[in-house]
Amino acid sequence: MKIDPIHQFNIEPLFTLGHIGNQTIAFTNSSLYMLVAVAIISILMLASGTQLVPGRFQSVAEISYEFVASTIRSTAGAEGMKFFPLIFSLFMFICVSNLVGIIPYTFTVSSHLIVTAGLALLVFFTVLIYGVAKNGLKFFSIFVPHGVPGYVLPLVMFIEILSFFLRPVSHSIRLFANMLAGHIALKVFAGFVAMLGFSLGAIGWVGGVLPLALTVALYALEILVAFLQAYVFAILTCIYLNDAIHPGH
Amino acid sequence: MAESHGGAKGPATNAHTEADGGHHSGGFPPFESSTFASQLVSLAIFFVLLYVIVSKLALPRVGGAIEARQNRIEGDLAEAQTLKDQSDAALKAYESELASARTRAQAIGNESRDKANAQAEAERKTLEEQLAAKLAEAEKTIASTRTAAMSNVRGIAADAAGQIVQQLAGVVPDAASVNAAVDASLKG
Numbered sequence: 001m002k003i004d005p006i007h008q009f010n011i012e013p014l015f016t017l018g019h020i021g022n023q024t025i026a027f028t029n030s031s032l033y034m035l036v037a038v039a040i041i042s043i044l045m046l047a048s049g050t051q052l053v054p055g056r057f058q059s060v061a062e063i064s065y066e067f068v069a070s071t072i073r074s075t076a077g078a079e080g081m082k083f084f085p086l087i088f089s090l091f092m093f094i095c096v097s098n099l100v101g102i103i104p105y106t107f108t109v110s111s112h113l114i115v116t117a118g119l120a121l122l123v124f125f126t127v128l129i130y131g132v133a134k135n136g137l138k139f140f141s142i143f144v145p146h147g148v149p150g151y152v153l154p155l156v157m158f159i160e161i162l163s164f165f166l167r168p169v170s171h172s173i174r175l176f177a178n179m180l181a182g183h184i185a186l187k188v189f190a191g192f193v194a195m196l197g198f199s200l201g202a203i204g205w206v207g208g209v210l211p212l213a214l215t216v217a218l219y220a221l222e223i224l225v226a227f228l229q230a231y232v233f234a235i236l237t238c239i240y241l242n243d244a245i246h247p248g249h
Numbered sequence: 250m251a252e253s254h255g256g257a258k259g260p261a262t263n264a265h266t267e268a269d270g271g272h273h274s275g276g277f278p279p280f281e282s283s284t285f286a287s288q289l290v291s292l293a294i295f296f297v298l299l300y301v302i303v304s305k306l307a308l309p310r311v312g313g314a315i316e317a318r319q320n321r322i323e324g325d326l327a328e329a330q331t332l333k334d335q336s337d338a339a340l341k342a343y344e345s346e347l348a349s350a351r352t353r354a355q356a357i358g359n360e361s362r363d364k365a366n367a368q369a370e371a372e373r374k375t376l377e378e379q380l381a382a383k384l385a386e387a388e389k390t391i392a393s394t395r396t397a398a399m400s401n402v403r404g405i406a407a408d409a410a411g412q413i414v415q416q417l418a419g420v421v422p423d424a425a426s427v428n429a430a431v432d433a434s435l436k437g
Contacts, residue, residue, distance in 0.1 A: 009278040013287070023286040030284075031291035038299045045307030050314035052321060058314070065311045085304035093299055112278070114285045118292045180279065 005187035009111055009180070030115070033107045037097040064092065068234065075238035079245045086126065087241075090119060091234035098179060098226035102219070110229075111179040113172065120172035123237045131244030142247045171236055178229045182222045189215045407431045 013026035048061040068088045072080045094110055101108025110116055131139040143160040144153070192211035196204035278284070407427050414422045 006277060011278055011281065011284040011288070017287075017290070020286060020290075023283075025290050026287045028284065028287050028291065030288050031295070034291055034295040038295050038302070041299060042302050042307070045303070045311055048311075050310060050317070052318055054314075061311050062315055065308065065315065085300060085308055088308060089296065089300045089303045092303070093296065112284075112288060113280070114288050115292050118289055119296070122296075176279070 005184040005191065008107070008183060008187060011112075029107045030109055030112065033097060033100060033109050034093075036100055037093055037109065040096050040100070041092045064088075068092075071231075071235055072238050075235060076242040076245055080238060080241055083126075083237075083241050087234050087237055090123070090237060091230050094119070094175065094233055095227055095230035098230060099223070101179070101183070102222055102226055108179050108183060110175050111183060113176045116172035116176040117168065119175075119233070120168040123171065123240060124168040127240045127244045130241070131247060134244065135247050139244065139247050142243050167240060171233070171240075175229050175233050178225055182218075182225055186215060186218050186222060189218060403428075403431055403435060406435070 010029075012029045013024075014029065014032065015027050017025045017027055019025060044057070044064070045061050048058040049055060051058060054062055065088070068091050069081070069084060072084060072087055076083070097109040100106055101111065131142075143157050143164065145156060145160065148156050189211045193208040193215065196208045196211070198204070200207065407424075410431055411422055411424070411427045414420065414427070
């Protein structure tokens, strides 16, 4: 019995969609779980009724709506509600795909850097394009903080510009690394249970209680992380958009 | 990550991992660049689809339901407020009406009492007048009766005196002198 915690991240092409240059574009297991996430969100938001007194299902939809809306209002102000569909889509997509991915034998979409990088770059370019379109060159005043003495200003500006362009990197790697590490840790500890049992017999099965308990605890933590990382991604998006909306701060 | 993990597990596991990795055209799946294009295309398709569903259908729908509820609650509260105002106004009107009715009732009571008093007074007065008139009449009657009786007494006394004189003296007295004598004795 070997532990292979990496196997769960394999991309398996299901069927080919076409070719771009010499690249084959396939519908993969990742695509399937993206579709599953979109389907779950659509069902939740569209099939949940619009009763005056909401049922459980409708309450979940309305709580999601209110949660994202209040997050935007508190971080980016009322003007940030322009980006409500974008942030709601990001939050729900990451949250649902993470929660689906935590079910054993499923695939986690955001455990691949290319996916989180795609989402982070989408946010980055939205901020950049909207910021310049709305504020013109004044947008770049976010690189010049107020009240900084002139002689350190070049250094501060250099750091500000660097951190601005590193935003998509940290934004994407945070989500990717959290999901990846969590799933590897879960797989390793779950694998210990089976490995101990198969290699040591009865003693091994008894000894396996410890890693099993740890797996259960980790599982609970991973459910929290799945939600929390979606929230962190959404709230960072709000904060970055706030720069584009109010560059004076 | 795969390499460091394999290293920790020892050479046997390392070989396994490498063999397994080799099956999937080498290395750690998230860094396999051959799958990037497929994943990006899928992400673009499904994220755009999700964005369209969310912005065109889902958010207007759920937001509409929340707003409708909010409006309903506000409307109900406003209606409750107007109803409360109405009932307050009605209560105030009722109280003022009651107060005015009370004063009016008092006024009517006073008026009718005064009227009754006046009427009773008037009746008493007329009754007293009638009684006084009757009394005066009765007194007059008594006086006239007495005068008549007195004049009869004079006549009777004159007759009696004339008779007595006739019996005693055998002389029929002069009527005038008898009368004068009677009058003198009556006066005396």
